[in-house]
Every structure is written in C-alpha cells, then in structure tokens.
Amino acid sequence: MTTPTSPLLAEHEALGASLTEFGGWLMPLRYGSDIAEHNAVRSRAGLFDISHMGQIRVVGPQAAQALDYALVGWLSQLYDGKARYTMICQDDGAVIDDLVVYRLRQDEFLVVANAGNTPAVLVALRQRVAGFKATVEVPDRQQALIAVQGPAAQAILQLPTLTETEAAEAIAMLPYYAITAARVASIDVLVARTGYTGEDGFELFVSADHAVSLWRALLDVGATDGLIPAGLSARDSLRLEAGMPLYGHELDLTTTPYEAGLGRVVRLDKKDEQGEPLDFIGRDALAARRHSNPARVLVGIKSLGRRAVRAGDVLVPDAARPDRTVGTVTSGAPSPTLGYPIAMAYVSAEFSAIGTELIALVRGRAEQVEVVPMPFYRRPAATSALT
Amino acid sequence: MSDQFPENLQYTAEHEWVVQGEPAVIGVTWTAQDALGDVVYLELPEVGAEVTAGAVIGEIESTKSVSELFSPVTGTVTEVNDAAVADPSLVNSDPYGAGWLFKVDVTAYGELLNASGYQKLTQGS
Numbered sequence: 001m002t003t004p005t006s007p008l009l010a011e012h013e014a015l016g017a018s019l020t021e022f023g024g025w026l027m028p029l030r031y032g033s034d035i036a037e038h039n040a041v042r043s044r045a046g047l048f049d050i051s052h053m054g055q056i057r058v059v060g061p062q063a064a065q066a067l068d069y070a071l072v073g074w075l076s077q078l079y080d081g082k083a084r085y086t087m088i089c090q091d092d093g094a095v096i097d098d099l100v101v102y103r104l105r106q107d108e109f110l111v112v113a114n115a116g117n118t119p120a121v122l123v124a125l126r127q128r129v130a131g132f133k134a135t136v137e138v139p140d141r142q143q144a145l146i147a148v149q150g151p152a153a154q155a156i157l158q159l160p161t162l163t164e165t166e167a168a169e170a171i172a173m174l175p176y177y178a179i180t181a182a183r184v185a186s187i188d189v190l191v192a193r194t195g196y197t198g199e200d201g202f203e204l205f206v207s208a209d210h211a212v213s214l215w216r217a218l219l220d221v222g223a224t225d226g227l228i229p230a231g232l233s234a235r236d237s238l239r240l241e242a243g244m245p246l247y248g249h250e251l252d253l254t255t256t257p258y259e260a261g262l263g264r265v266v267r268l269d270k271k272d273e274q275g276e277p278l279d280f281i282g283r284d285a286l287a288a289r290r291h292s293n294p295a296r297v298l299v300g301i302k303s304l305g306r307r308a309v310r311a312g313d314v315l316v317p318d319a320a321r322p323d324r325t326v327g328t329v330t331s332g333a334p335s336p337t338l339g340y341p342i343a344m345a346y347v348s349a350e351f352s353a354i355g356t357e358l359i360a361l362v363r364g365r366a367e368q369v370e371v372v373p374m375p376f377y378r379r380p381a382a383t384s385a386l387t
Numbered sequence: 388m389s390d391q392f393p394e395n396l397q398y399t400a401e402h403e404w405v406v407q408g409e410p411a412v413i414g415v416t417w418t419a420q421d422a423l424g425d426v427v428y429l430e431l432p433e434v435g436a437e438v439t440a441g442a443v444i445g446e447i448e449s450t451k452s453v454s455e456l457f458s459p460v461t462g463t464v465t466e467v468n469d470a471a472v473a474d475p476s477l478v479n480s481d482p483y484g485a486g487w488l489f490k491v492d493v494t495a496y497g498e499l500l501n502a503s504g505y506q507k508l509t510q511g512s
Contacts, residue, residue, distance in 0.1 A: 033425050
C-alpha cells in the first residue's frame, strides 16, 4: 500500500518542511522551528494542512436517527449548521474514535475522523447505518482540510483581498462549533469554527483541486498578520497545552469516555420524538460504567524539574518502590507557552486528586511531578469571542 | 551540504561530532538537531566527570522528543558550554560553533567516522 499524501505535499516540500508519517499519511512535521510555529498560533495565527483527517458523509432522511444509534452523542438534536464533539464506541464501551460531526443540513452530516481510524470508523458506520434510510458516503474525489488557528484567524479570513463583504460577515458571526458555506479566495469552501489548538480558529473544507490555490492565498494574504505555516509538531504541543486528547494516546480500545474524563459526550438521556429512550451501540456497557467509579482517571501532570515526562513513562508514589506503578503517562512535552514540562497520564483514582505528588520514572531516573488541573492553558477571554 | 558535514570534524554513528585536540571539543551534528527540532533542555556531564567512549553521559531534549547523549571519547571533562545550557537553541542555530557541548582531556577515542562516512550513514538511514 502506498502512503496517502495530501494534495498540498508539493507546497510543503517547497516550504522546506520536514515530513513525517502520521496515521498512514506523509504530512509536515515542522517547516522551521516548532516552537516558533507553536508561539505563532498562540500570539497571531498558524496555517495547518490537516487533509489527513477522514471526511465521511452520512446522508438520507434517517441520517440523524442512524447517527443517534451509531454514536454516543445525541446528533438528532443538533441544529443545521452546528457541530459536536462525539465518539463512536464498541458494544463494550471502548472508544473506536473521537469525532467532530457537523450537521450540514437536515438530512446530511459530515463526520470528521482521525486519519488512522477512518477505515475502522467507515466499517462500523456502514454496519450501524444499514437498518436506516441513510447511506455512508466517502467523496469520489479527494478532499482537503486547511486550518487557520490563532487570535488573528478571524481578521485574516475577513481580509477583503480574501473574502467579499457578505462572506466575511458570515465568518465573523459564525459561532464556535458551527459551519457555513462561504467563498474564500474565490473558492467555494465550508468554513467551520473548530480546531485542535485551544485558540479561536477555523477549519476550511475544500476540494483537493482547489487546495493549493486556497493554501497559497491564505499564506500570501495572512503573512502581514503574522500567519505562518505550522506542522504536526506544533499541533501536538498546542493540543496538549489545551488538554485535548489524541487518539492512540489518551483514547484507545481499552478506554471508555468516562476514564478519559469525557463522560459528558455519552448521552444516555437521548430520546426519540415520542420521548422513548434511544438505543445506541455501547449503551448498556456505558450505562453500567457511568455508575461505577473508574479504576483509573486521566489527569494533568506538571514536572517540577526540567526533564519532560513522555508517553510510556510510569508513575509511582515512592521513588524507593519503583515497582509499585500507579499510573502511566500518555502524552508529555516541554510546554512552550508555560515554560515547564506538562503531561497527561492515567493514574489510579486514589492518586488523581489535584496536588498529589508523584514520581515519574524517566529513562530510569526519578522526576518529581504533581497532579494539576487541565487544561494547562486557556486562551485569554478577550480573544475568545463567541465561544 | 558541507555546512551540514564539515570536513574538519570527526563523527559518531550516534550523531556527535569531535574536534581532536587537547582538550577535544564535542557537540551534536546538524543532522541530530534537525531531527530533534527545537532543543529546549541539555543535561551535560559535570566538569571533572570521567566519561567513557560509547557510554550515555547526558540528554538532549526538544519539544518533540528526547535523545541520549553518548560520549565519543574516554577521559575527563574539562569544560561544559554553560551558554548552551542556558540557551539550548544555540544547538539548533550553530551546532558546530556556539552550540558545542563539552570538552574532554582524552585518554582514548572511540570509533569515529570522517565527514563522508558520516554523511553516507545519515543518508542510508
């Protein structure tokens, strides 16, 4: 099997990007300095190619009912033009993938899945939707997805050189977790106010044919506002600071939404139009899990020293007893914004309280860490308009 | 490409460079810092420490990953680059100059490669 590539690959190569394999795709890791890219998103704006994300459409008169059954969320409640963060789980409650679902119109939903999980999500969705008047569709032609993230993102998308007045106003008025059709750089796109960085920002869905034109126009026009291309390295450190899970790290087939602290996405209360409880895949297991305290809990970790704890490092309560593991780190890195190393970890519930001091074993040596609240970083209120 | 593989240096398969001398100067290569990304933390041996060729003597950490630092030589550390410890970005901006790491009074050298040998190694990987 060949590695799938973004329609923007030649752009990344021309910009001198280091490339990396991610979720089976060859994607930009960084263009220059990953800290500079991270900081640009926090202070101005970054441009990301996230065309590796899977784009699946569920279409038909019963599309909403089909998704109520297939996913843990209550999608029939979603208004047209709105989006929701949700998950698709197995019968046993384990997470197959975390998703953002956009309701494009009454009978059409856009499901965005993680690159590496898209085949599994497609298989599961097709099986689950089979009994409904709805179909699961993957576009014949490749789609691209470009994110503009950062406090200057809205101002950039509104620039008259990019967007005419009417579309600019629609983008300015777009609430958080909403999507609208718009013309940007004379290209028809879907613009969503969603992202994975902890900043205000937008994701632009565009056909592969027009991806290069859109990417170049955004970079050209946005440069004066500080927009620079940013790679997956910055995307990872940004989402970690924002306390957002990454499938394969915080979420996997041994985890339910409850352990990950995301029980709110499981809508055990969803009902049909007659007020009858709605069945969905994973319901029984998740209902049982909701009322039992999870044995392990996802927590935020701050290092007191300078060495970062990394995915796979183990946590112990006592350096003298390195065999007594009470937790495992799932993601960790030095935080460019905060200036100290941060991490997420699953720990036994009894060690999950804020302020708990633990020892991380980092390549055989003990490092003092502390359980802290997540997210590690929250954007200043002044720039979080409409959220 | 000679900026990335200076002819006057010797190299290890673990991506350190050495200038032979009294003392010898040691750092990490352009290739190493490029693979790591922005270096944010260096852990180096202390002055006076006895180091052994091929043994782990420190760590070099970036936002994206961390790598162990191996000593290319056996001997006694005479000096550590405090400027690079204070500002590890020197390793990215000038890996063969201001980003040097430490100096050693050498009693024995480990296995070293010349520039073309090291370049071949990095291109084979």
